[in-house]
Amino acid sequence: MEGDSVTLKTDVTDKQGYDKIEWRFGEERIARIKGVNGTYYDEVWRFRGRLQLDHTGSLTIRNTTTEHTGVYRLSMKVGNEDIPKIYRVTVYAPLPIPxxxxxxxxxxxxxxxxxxxxxxxxxxxxxxxxxxxxxxxxxxxxxxxxxxxxxxxxxxxxxxxxxxxxxxxxxxxxxxxxxxxxxxxxxxxxxxxxxGTAEVVIRLVVSALMGVAAVAAIVVLVYDIKSRTGEKRPDINLRQRSIRY
The missing domain is CATH 2.60.40.10 (Immunoglobulins)
Structure with missing residues (x-):
């Protein structure tokens, strides 16, 4: 599940005797152990801060997401011999309630x-x-x-x-x-x-009608205000004319 941790094991008890251990996700190298030089994590954005290698080379992925679903390849080099392993990982998202x-x-x-x-x-x-x-x-x-x-x-x-x-x-x-x-x-x-779908439709229709009614009420109110204002304007014009003459 998303959020869980998963560990891909190398099935070795000690890294001594291994010249190199390398992990890849698809074609991208994501982590490696090389000789005595230590452990390295490559800057692959989907794994940043989530990877951990132990002394056996086993790889742990923390706080997984569905983006970590895929094929992981392990390459262990012993002398001139490469020992490959393949792991298939599927991470599932939480399920919705039906x-x-x-x-x-x-x-x-x-x-x-x-x-x-x-x-x-x-x-x-x-x-x-x-x-x-x-x-x-x-x-x-x-x-x-x-x-x-x-x-x-x-x-x-x-x-x-x-x-x-x-x-x-x-x-x-x-x-x-x-x-x-x-x-x-x-x-x-x-x-x-x-x-039932019928009730859903009825509720949507009622909501829509209420919205239309509210808009209509506002339009009527604005129209009434304009009408009242328009009725007063002729008196003002008459006064202005009487003053001029």
Whole structure:
């Protein structure tokens, strides 16, 4: 997970006998031990201040981020012989909590005896999104490399009272959202509540109408003030004319 530390071990007990130990991330050299001259860390910005080599040449990366995902290559030189090793590291971002809402477009038909729920997450990668009925897996969908949004539908009979849950997981963590089918729609204040799309649209429309009403009131007020001012101007002009003549 992001923020964790990871150690890539050389599997040696002592650096004595090794002429050189060198670490690379992709094609970039990031750290090395050379003879008795000491330890060196190359100025690679994504690793700055995060690397540590111990006396065996094992490499620790502290406070990892997803930018540290990739292939690490170890080269140990013993005499004229190079001993290579390859490590593949994947750092996972924290998982969001899935959001469950009613698919009003699919559930609105009067002929339906069931309701369609959608479990959705946004901007995820290397994850699986699943629906469970109790402990039984009903369906799932997975994504690998790209950051995308996922939605997975679930059809539930109106009078059904089984326990359902939506689970988002990757190889190191998971997030679960439970479906309470007795509650039609709660406030959308945070992601742990369920909200039908119809209510969301109504709230947006009401907010927009209130905004229009406020603007209209301001326009009417300004127009009224201008009208009152305009009514007084002819008297002033008459006085000015009477003075001249």
């Amino acid at each position: 959001v469950i809402f009613i698919d009003t477009l699919q559930s609105s038909s009067s002929e339906r005896s069931s309701r369609i729920y959608l479990c959705s997450v946004v901007n995820v990668r290397h994850v699986t999104l699943s629906w469970y009925k109790g402990n039984s897996l009903l369906s799932n969908i997975s994504v690998s490399d790209l950051n995308i949004s996922l939605s997975l539908p679930l059809e539930v009979e109106y009078q059904e009272k089984n326990t359902y849950s939506c689970v988002l997981n990757n190889p190191v963590s998971n997030q679960t959202q439970h479906l309470d089918i007795t509650q039609l729609c709660h406030t959308c204040a945070d992601s742990v509540h369920y909200c």
